[in-house]
Amino acid sequence: MSTASLTAPGPGGASTGARGAGYRVTYPRVLRSEWSKLWSLRSTWYSLAAVVVLAVGIGLAIGATYTDGGGDGPGDPVDTTLLGLNFGLLILPVLGILTTAGEWSTGMVRATMAAVPRRLPVLWAKAAVFGAVSFVLLLATAFTTFPLAQAFLADTPIAAGLGDPGVTRALVTTAAGAALIAVLGVAVGALLRSIPASIGAFVAVLMVVPNVAPLLPYAWIEDAVAYTPLAAMEPLAAADPRPDLPGIGAALVSVALWAAAGLAAAGLRLRRSDV
Numbered sequence: 399m400s401t402a403s404l405t406a407p408g409p410g411g412a413s414t415g416a417r418g419a420g421y422r423v424t425y426p427r428v429l430r431s432e433w434s435k436l437w438s439l440r441s442t443w444y445s446l447a448a449v450v451v452l453a454v455g456i457g458l459a460i461g462a463t464y465t466d467g468g469g470d471g472p473g474d475p476v477d478t479t480l481l482g483l484n485f486g487l488l489i490l491p492v493l494g495i496l497t498t499a500g501e502w503s504t505g506m507v508r509a510t511m512a513a514v515p516r517r518l519p520v521l522w523a524k525a526a527v528f529g530a531v532s533f534v535l536l537l538a539t540a541f542t543t544f545p546l547a548q549a550f551l552a553d554t555p556i557a558a559g560l561g562d563p564g565v566t567r568a569l570v571t572t573a574a575g576a577a578l579i580a581v582l583g584v585a586v587g588a589l590l591r592s593i594p595a596s597i598g599a600f601v602a603v604l605m606v607v608p609n610v611a612p613l614l615p616y617a618w619i620e621d622a623v624a625y626t627p628l629a630a631m632e633p634l635a636a637a638d639p640r641p642d643l644p645g646i647g648a649a650l651v652s653v654a655l656w657a658a659a660g661l662a663a664a665g666l667r668l669r670r671s672d673v
Contacts, residue, residue, distance in 0.1 A: 423514055425523070431513075432523040436497060436531065445493040446531075449486040450539050456482030457543040461550030474636040475558035476568040479547035480540055483635075487576055487628060490532050491583025495596040497528060498587030498664075517668050521588055525581050525661055533577035540569040564637035571634040571650060578657045579604075579627050585660030589667055604628055625652040 436442055457479050464478075498521075501507040514520050544560070551557045558565050583600060590596045608626045611619050623629055630649040633639035639646065 423519075425519055428514055428519045428523040429527060431510075432520070432527045436527055439496070439500075441493060441496055445489050446535055449483075449489050449535065452485045452489075453480065453482035453539045454543050454546065456485075457547040458550075461547035464551060464554055464556070473556055474568075474638060475548070475551075475556040475562075476544065476565055476572070476637045477632075477635045478556055479544050479551075480569075480572060480635060482543070483536065483540065483572065483576065486536060486539075487579055487631065490536075490576065490580035491586075491600055492597055494528050494532075494580050494583030495587035495593060495600065498524060498584050499591055499593045499596045500587070502591040503593055518665055521661065521665055521668055524588070525584050525657075528584050529577050529581040532580040533573055536573035536576050537570065540573055544569060558637065562637065567646070568635060568637045571646060572631070575627075575631050575634040575650060575653050578653045579631075581657045582627065582660045585657065585664045588664035589660065625649070627653050627656050 460479060460481060501510060510520055511517055541560075544565070548558060560566055560569075582604075583596075586600050587593070587596045590599060604627055608623045608629055611623055624644050625648070630644060630652045633643040633646055633649045634653075636643075643649070644652070
């Protein structure tokens with residue numbers, strides 16, 4: 399990896415190049431830098447707070463108002479109580495776009511790339527930091543929201559506990575899948591480098607196209623749409639997924655591949671184009 403070191407003369411005119419090794423650009427230092435930049439943004443605090451408040455608030459509202467019949471049919475206990483996390487599937491990717499495209503919009507990226515000349519470690523660090531923060535936040539929110547909502551659902555068809563089959567797995571895979579979609583937002587922002595264009599592309603490709611594509615008269619399109627990121631979240635968020643949905647492993651791998659493909663495209667542009 400390229401290094402940046404200080405080589406000022408030491409006592410007696412001796413070079414302090416050896417001591418300058420402490421200033422080398424290393425991946426842990428790049429991670430620490432991206433961590434600091436993420437938490438210095440006011441939008442980070444607002445967005446993460448919104449995800450938690452919406453998930454917990456909607457989960458409690460569903461638990462308190464759920465009735466068996468009268469329009470509320472039995473559903474999956476995890477998918478129903480975590481309905482509020484659907485807002486996180488929009489909020490977190492948009493925040494991910496802001497962390498990357500926002501740097502290009504403000505011009506701060508020039509300083510970042512001057513400090514890390516090889517460039518790609520910056521992208522990997524942004525994705526790793528944002529993905530880890532998203533996963534931990536979503537996992538904690540899921541494990542908080544589910545039991546709180548279930549406290550109101552004891553005598554309903556969707557009553558369940560953490561020890562019931564598929565429940566804990568669904569909470570974990572919901573957080574993992576949503577965190578990967580958040581990383582995809584980071585990739586889209588780094589690829590397009592424009593906040594409006596990145597948000598527009600994310601909404602169009604991941605939300606609009608999957609809803610419109612099944613209208614075409616081709617049977618294979620509907621099968622393919624099931625492996626788009628948001629559609630793949632359906633089996634991941636269910637304790638007992640429907641048999642017509644992709645398997646848990648296939649759904650998780652498909653979301654991971656989307657995130658990986660986005661990062662690969664962003665990395666390729668980063669290496670081949672000027673900042």
